[in-house]
Amino acid sequence: MSGLVYAGKRAVVVGYGITGKAVAEFLQRNGAVVRIFDDRFDQLSLEVPEVRISAMDGQLKSSVESADLVVVSPGVPRSHPVFEFAESPISELELAFRHTMTPMIAVTGTNGKTTVTTLITEMLTTSGLRAKAVGNIGTSIISMLDEDVDYFVAEASSFQLATISRFRPKVAVWTNFSPDHLDWHQGLDHYRASKARVFENQKPGDVAVVNESDPVVSRVGLPSGVQRVGFGLGDFDFGLSDDGSALTANGVPYLRLSEMVRTLPHDLENALASSAAAFSAGAGLDHISDVLREFRGLPHRVEFVAQIDRVSYYDDSKATTPASVVAAVAGFSSVVLIAGGKNKGLDLSPLASIIPKLRAVVAIGDSADDLVAIFSKAGSIRVVKASSMAEAVYSARDLALAEDVVLLSPGCTSFDWYGSYGERGEDFKRAVGSIKSMRGGE
Numbered sequence: 001m002s003g004l005v006y007a008g009k010r011a012v013v014v015g016y017g018i019t020g021k022a023v024a025e026f027l028q029r030n031g032a033v034v035r036i037f038d039d040r041f042d043q044l045s046l047e048v049p050e051v052r053i054s055a056m057d058g059q060l061k062s063s064v065e066s067a068d069l070v071v072v073s074p075g076v077p078r079s080h081p082v083f084e085f086a087e088s089p090i091s092e093l094e095l096a097f098r099h100t101m102t103p104m105i106a107v108t109g110t111n112g113k114t115t116v117t118t119l120i121t122e123m124l125t126t127s128g129l130r131a132k133a134v135g136n137i138g139t140s141i142i143s144m145l146d147e148d149v150d151y152f153v154a155e156a157s158s159f160q161l162a163t164i165s166r167f168r169p170k171v172a173v174w175t176n177f178s179p180d181h182l183d184w185h186q187g188l189d190h191y192r193a194s195k196a197r198v199f200e201n202q203k204p205g206d207v208a209v210v211n212e213s214d215p216v217v218s219r220v221g222l223p224s225g226v227q228r229v230g231f232g233l234g235d236f237d238f239g240l241s242d243d244g245s246a247l248t249a250n251g252v253p254y255l256r257l258s259e260m261v262r263t264l265p266h267d268l269e270n271a272l273a274s275s276a277a278a279f280s281a282g283a284g285l286d287h288i289s290d291v292l293r294e295f296r297g298l299p300h301r302v303e304f305v306a307q308i309d310r311v312s313y314y315d316d317s318k319a320t321t322p323a324s325v326v327a328a329v330a331g332f333s334s335v336v337l338i339a340g341g342k343n344k345g346l347d348l349s350p351l352a353s354i355i356p357k358l359r360a361v362v363a364i365g366d367s368a369d370d371l372v373a374i375f376s377k378a379g380s381i382r383v384v385k386a387s388s389m390a391e392a393v394y395s396a397r398d399l400a401l402a403e404d405v406v407l408l409s410p411g412c413t414s415f416d417w418y419g420s421y422g423e424r425g426e427d428f429k430r431a432v433g434s435i436k437s438m439r440g441g442e
Contacts, residue, residue, distance in 0.1 A: 004031030005099070012037065012063050014082045015073025019092050022140035023071050026095075035063055037082075061085045071095055074136065074159040093160040096141035097167045102149055105277055106135075106156045106167075108198045109175025109211075111324045112270045113137075115298055116175055117155040119274035120281075122291045124151060127283040136160065151281060162194040168201040173209040173277045176269070177216040178323030192216060202226045207280040209273060212236045229280055231272040233265065238276040240268070247272060247292075249279065255289040261296050264331030271295075300425035302328050302409075305432050308439050310402040313393075313432045316409035317425030322350045325411040329354045332405045336396045338386075341365040341412030341424070349374060351411060355381060360399040362392045366416040389417070389424070393431035406432075 011027045013020050016038040028034050037060055064070055064085040072082055072089045082089060097104065107117045117137050124131035134141040135154035144152065154169070161167075174195060199208050204225030211217040213232030222228055231238040239248055246253035247268070257263050260271070275288050297303055300317040307313070316328045320341075329335050339351070340363045348367065352374055360382040363371040368385045375383045382399060386392035396406040414424040 006069070007031030009033070009068040010066060011035070011069045011071065012067040012086075013071050013073070014038070014060075014080070014089075015076045017073055017075060018138075019140050019142075020071075020073045022143040023073075023092050023095065026142045026145075027069070027071075032069070035067075037063070072163065074157055078162075088165065089163055090165065091160040091163045092140060092142050093135065093154065093156055094164045094167050096145060096152075097164075099142075100145050100152070102145075102147075102152050103170035104168075105131075105151055105153045105171040105173070105281055106169035106198050107154065107173045107175065107273075107277070108156045108158065108161060108195050109173070109217075110178045110195075110321060111319075111327065112175040112266065112273065113155045113157075114318075115270045115301060116173060116274045116277070117153050118298060119270065119291060119295065120173075120278045121153045122295075123274060123278035123283045123288045124153070124281060126291050127278070127287040129282060156198060158191055158194040161197045162190075164197055164200070166201060168203070168206070169198065171207045171209065171277050171280050172198045172202060173273055174198060174211060174217045174220065175273050176211050176214045176323075178321055196220050199223065199226065207277075209276045209280065211269065211273065213269070227280075229276045231269070231276045233268060233272075236272075238272040238279075247275065249275065249285055254285045255292055259289075259293050261294070262302075264302060264328075266302075266327040266331070267297070300421055302331070302407075303425075305429055306436050308397075308432070308436050311397065311400045311404050311406060313406045314408070315425045315428050316407060317414070317421045317428060319409040319411060320344070320413050320421065321346060322348055322411050325351060325409045326354055328407060328409045329357050332357065332407065334359050334401070334404045336360045336362065336400045336404055336406045338362045338364060338392045338396055338406070338408045338428070339411050340367045340371050341410045341414055342416040343367045343370070343412045346412075348411060351375070352377070359401065359404055360384070360396070362386050362395045362399070364389070364392050364417075365410070365412060367412050389427040390431045390434070393428060393435065397435055 009032045011032040011034045013024050013036045016036050024034050070086040070089040107113050117133050121131045121133040130149040131151045132149050133153050136157045137155040207227045208222050209229050212230035230236040241248050247255045271292050303315045305313040305315050319325050336359050355378045358381050361375045363385045372383050408428045414421045418424040
């Protein structure tokens with residue numbers, strides 16, 4: 001990109017976290033007069049001294065209404081007045097798309113986005129293509145625009161997609177759908193519509209990778225001429241063999257499940273989604289298979305921690321929706337579940353469907369009483385509360401029998417006890433490590 005493309009333009013950036021900082025730097029570097037609004041303005045240090053940072057005060061309305069460009073960071077809630085004042089606010093995803101010629105692969109969905117984004121990137125690089133994972137995965141796209149790559153693989157949140165106008169990925173993936181982020185979106189319909197927008201601007205020659213096993217995703221309409229590639233645990237473009245023993249591409253097996261490290265149902269869906277997207281972008285099936293053979297998963301996503309006294313401990317702290325808990329529990333026979341945290345406006349009652357798989361439940365955090373109420377109705381499982389992660393893990397150990405799984409899969413956010421799901425998962429691991437050091441384990 002050459003020239004100061006925003007010379008003399010007035011830009012407002014709302015939210016000064018990782019994304020907001022990168023956006024402000026990009027806009028200032030390209031000539032814009034930037035003003036930042038963030039409620040924590042008195043606690044923040046500006047990394048771009050030429051810009052001004054303000055609290056969310058009376059000046060927000062006039063600044064937004066007179067701005068040429070308004071960029072809203074992902075953490076800003078939908079109820080924020082900026083969405084009332086700004087005619088067409090955009091996200092960093094949209095801004096980056098407007099300033100790069102590098103084709104994008106976009107991955108959205110309620111669960112599995114980070115894993116699928118990671119796998120696609122590894123599959124492409126293993127095939128000799130240059131690819132960078134960006135977006136909601138932790139690296140801002142706008143800071144990577146000068147990278148010489150063949151593809152940006154972007155994890156796209158519903159927050160980012162809700163404010164696109166031109167964003168057009170060469171390959172778009174929708175992994176799955178279940179209620180989430182209803183504290184941000186204007187109801188379930190708005191959340192679903194925001195996810196579906198990942199396909200909205202695609203044109204002939206582009207590819208839409210669709211989960212045909214998902215009752216919501218499978219019904220999505222696509223623009224005329226866009227190639228639809230279906231995946232799922234069945235007979236789809238990327239699916240399973242008739243006997244369920246291999247992953248298939250257009251009916252031809254390309255990897256036996258016995259060769260994979262992770263084969264829980266959600267692992268297979270993630271593998272098929274990433275295979276479909278990477279293949280559509282030019283990766284070879286042999287290289288795709290090589291990546292899947294070695295892939296051991298990402299931290300805090302049904303991550304094996306230890307086996308102690310013939311009980312296996314798994315960290316699934318990333319699970320912040322009931323649907324993700326259901327998916328995790330489905331892969332095991334008998335589970336002592338540690339669940340709870342800060343609920344984000346979701347109905348937790350679907351968790352009752354996993355009761356047949358549960359030995360016991362240890363409820364934690366702000367939603368502990370809600371979980372006790374849900375699981376106690378069954379009468380067939382033990383339900384206890386814990387006031388700390390260490391207490392929860394020790395209680396789970398006492399409730400588990402040989403060959404059981406102790407699974408931290410909260411179904412809620414971590415923001416009652418922790419700053420992130422990662423902190424929560426690490427605390428779980430420390431507690432398990434304490435038991436292991438006393439008792440020994442594999």
